[in-house]
Every structure is written in C-alpha cells, then in structure tokens.
Amino acid sequence: MLQGKKIVLGITGSIAAYKACYLIRGLIKQGAEVQVVITPAGKEFITPLTLSTLTGKPVVSEFFDRRDGSWHSHVDLGVWADAMLIAPATASTIGKMANGIADNMLVTTYLSMRAPVFVAPAMDLDMYAHPSTQKNLQQLLHYGNHIIEPGTGFLASSLEGKGRMEEPERIVEELEQFFAKQGSLSGKKVLITAGPTYEKIDPVRFIGNYSSGKMGYALAEVCAEQGAEVTLVSGPVTLSTKHPAIHRIDVESAGEMYEAATEHFPDADITILCAAVADFTPKVKADKKIKRKGDDLMLELQPTQDIAAALGAMKRKGQVMVGFALETDHEQANARKKLKSKNLDFIVLNSLQDKGAGFRVDTNKVTIIDRHSLTAYDTKSKREVAEDIVDFIIRSL
Numbered sequence: 001m002l003q004g005k006k007i008v009l010g011i012t013g014s015i016a017a018y019k020a021c022y023l024i025r026g027l028i029k030q031g032a033e034v035q036v037v038i039t040p041a042g043k044e045f046i047t048p049l050t051l052s053t054l055t056g057k058p059v060v061s062e063f064f065d066r067r068d069g070s071w072h073s074h075v076d077l078g079v080w081a082d083a084m085l086i087a088p089a090t091a092s093t094i095g096k097m098a099n100g101i102a103d104n105m106l107v108t109t110y111l112s113m114r115a116p117v118f119v120a121p122a123m124d125l126d127m128y129a130h131p132s133t134q135k136n137l138q139q140l141l142h143y144g145n146h147i148i149e150p151g152t153g154f155l156a157s158s159l160e161g162k163g164r165m166e167e168p169e170r171i172v173e174e175l176e177q178f179f180a181k182q183g184s185l186s187g188k189k190v191l192i193t194a195g196p197t198y199e200k201i202d203p204v205r206f207i208g209n210y211s212s213g214k215m216g217y218a219l220a221e222v223c224a225e226q227g228a229e230v231t232l233v234s235g236p237v238t239l240s241t242k243h244p245a246i247h248r249i250d251v252e253s254a255g256e257m258y259e260a261a262t263e264h265f266p267d268a269d270i271t272i273l274c275a276a277v278a279d280f281t282p283k284v285k286a287d288k289k290i291k292r293k294g295d296d297l298m299l300e301l302q303p304t305q306d307i308a309a310a311l312g313a314m315k316r317k318g319q320v321m322v323g324f325a326l327e328t329d330h331e332q333a334n335a336r337k338k339l340k341s342k343n344l345d346f347i348v349l350n351s352l353q354d355k356g357a358g359f360r361v362d363t364n365k366v367t368i369i370d371r372h373s374l375t376a377y378d379t380k381s382k383r384e385v386a387e388d389i390v391d392f393i394i395r396s397l
Contacts, residue, residue: 005179011087011106013045014088017046023171024054037109039061060072060077083179087165098139124155124156128162138381194219195235196236197253197275199281200253228245229245254277261311273307273308280304312342326351335347348367363381364379365378370396
C-alpha cells in the first residue's frame with residue numbers, strides 16, 4: 001500500500017528520534033519515498049548525515065541553505081507529499097502545530113500540508129497527561145489529523161507509564177492501513193446532513209438546538225478521503241470544510257434542509273442523516289421583532305417535514321441510508337423503532353447519559369445498530385467515530 005507514496009517525515013527534539021532510522025527503513029522497504037524535515041532540536045539527537053544516507057535525500061531543516069542561499073519551499077513539500085508523519089512529536093511541536101506557531105521549517109511545512117497528517121507523540125508520562133498537551137492533541141484531531149497513540153512502558157526518565165512513541169513497525173502498519181482504505185468509496189456519491197436548524201420566531205429570535213455540526217463535518221471529510229464525492233447540507237455552524245471533494249450547501253431551517261436533501265437524494269449512493277433537525281417550527285413567523293407585552297407569550301408550533309421518513313420512502317434498491325438517534329431514555333428501543341419506521345439500513349445511537357457524548361463536545365460514544373446486530377464502541381474523538389461509521393458502511397457495501 002505504500003509503494004510509490006511520498007512521505008514527509010518530521011523529526012523533533014526527542015530521545016525517540018533514534019527510532020526514525022527504523023521508521024525510514026520500514027517505509028522505504030514498503031516502497032515509499034521519504035523526505036525528512038527536522039527541527040533544530042531534533043539535530044541534537046540524530047544527525048542529518050545519518051538520515052540523508054538512509055533516505056537518499058538531503059535533509060531539510062532551515063528555510064534556506066546557508067551555503068548557497070537556495071530556498072527550501074514548504075509549499076512545494078505540502079503539494080509533493082501523499083502524507084506527512086511527525087515521529088517523534090514532542091509536546092512543544094504539538095503545541096505549535098495546534099496553535100499555528102510557524103517558527104521552524106517543520107511547523108511551516110505542516111501548515112502548508114495538503115495531504116493527511118499523522119502525529120506520533122513521544123514524551124514523559126506527566127507531559128503527555130498534562131491538560132495542555134491533551135487539549136492540543138484534541139485540537140489536532142479537530143483539524144483532521146491522525147494521532148498515533150503512544151505506548152505504555154519504560155521511559156527515558158526512568159519512570160514507567162504512557163508516553164513512549166509507538167514502535168516504528170506499528171506506525172508503518174498504521175500508514176499502510178490508511179492507504180489501503182483510500183478509494184474504498186471511489187465513484188460513490190454521498191449525501192450528508194449536519195448541524196442544527198433554526199426555526200424563526202421573528203427576525204431576531206429562533207428555536208434551535210445545541211448541535212455544533214462536528215460529527216457531520218468529520219463524516220464528510222472521512223468520506224471524501226475515501227474517494228467519495230460528498231454533498232454536505234449544513235445548518236448554521238462555525239465550521240469549515242477542507243477536502244475539495246466536499247460540496248457544501250448552507251441552509252437554515254428544517255424546510256430548507258428538506259428541500260436540499262430531497263433534491264440531492266436521488267443521485268446519492270449513500271446518505272448519512274447526521275443533522276439535528278427541529279421537529280417543530282412556529283406556525284406564524286412575525287415580520288417584526290415581537291415586543292414584550294404582559295407576562296405570557298404563546299407560540300403555536302406545527303410539525304416540520306420529516307426528512308428521514310421522506311427519503312426512506314424514496315429510497316431505491318442499492319442505496320444505503322444511515323440515521324442518527326440521540327436519546328435520553330429507552331435508547332436502544334427508540335433507536336430500533338426509528339431504524340424500522342424510517343427505512344434505514346442502520347442507525348448510529350448516542351445517549352446524553354454517556355459522558356463525552358452529545359452536543360458541543362469533541363468526543364462521542366456510539367452504538368451502531370442494524371437489522372441483525374449491535375456494535376458498541378468506546379468513547380472516541382468525533383473524527384475516530386466518523387472513521388468507525390464509514391468503515392461500517394464500507395463493510396456493508
């Protein structure tokens with residue numbers, strides 16, 4: 001799977017830098033082409049001569065060559081690569097990546113990178129467990145990066161715990177598995193709904209919900225990375241898309257989302273209904289701001305159009321349709337009822353009773369239910385949850 005792949009390997013100032021030699025050998029053995037970018041601190045642990053001997057390429061460390069003034073283009077590296085791997089990644093570099101501090105060639109290359117980025121942390125257990133490090137790792141996940149979890153064992157500090165860089169063989173396997181999945185949805189058209197809907201009461205007020213859209217946007221990115229052409233129908237969110245294969249349609253109300261979803265559904269091979277759509281909307285929407293008069297305001301609500309039910313009725317043979325169910329009680333029973341009534345192929349259940357699941361968080365804990373089985377997953381980042389869901393779809397295809 002790595003044959004002919006171009007890998008930018010970023011090396012930072014960690015004692016684990018010596019493992020980069022084994023990593024380079026493993027990548028090249030599998031047919032990859034490796035270009036090393038190393039921080040100034042990284043050169044204190046391993047020499048550029050060793051690295052260039054293994055890769056057959058000059059090592060890049062500074063923005064320009066001090067001998068002849070030639071420029072090392074981080075932009076060209078970002079376009080050239082099929083993947084960027086930062087191994088080992090120190091707490092300092094992870095912090096710079098998370099916050100866009102481009103004070104060295106490695107971070108500048110990362111910020112210019114168009115290809116997927118893999119990060120293999122390496123540090124002492126207390127540094128790894130520190131809230132700032134964990135926050136920065138979550139931010140990198142939010143950006144769409146892949147984190148290769150460190151292992152647990154004996155550390156350079158003579159302490160024992162989690163923080164040692166994953167072994168080179170496993171890192172190579174991670175990249176192989178990633179590229180093996182690439183193109184699994186090639187030629188497929190995927191329709192995804194995401195985010196909340198806003199149902200206007202008057203020009204300044206609305207009925208809404210707490211959905212951030214993070215789950216739906218993560219699904220869109222993962223599907224696009226797998227080769228799909230993605231149409232993302234999004235309610236009002238502050239998120240942006242990265243992959244060029246994602247066509248985003250912005251809507252506000254449940255009615256607008258219904259129109260967009262029903263328009264694009266007939267062409268979709270796979271539909272994932274992740275949006276938190278309002279079930280009710282005001283029957284009358286005021287043209288002017290409603291002024292406060294008295295103590296009570298009565299709003300008459302009417303049901304919105306049921307997007308899942310409408311698409312389920314339209315579904316043709318061969319189309320795959322996935323729904324979401326956010327429940328507060330009788331979770332599995334309610335999810336199975338929705339699975340059947342909406343004509344879904346499977347449903348992703350998450351409960352507000354589970355810590356780390358639901359709205360406005362970067363993690364989720366889901367259970368995937370189809371007509372014959374139930375698969376429960378641990379709490380993961382929404383990016384990782386999206387990968388699990390897309391893997392389930394690919395297996396079902």
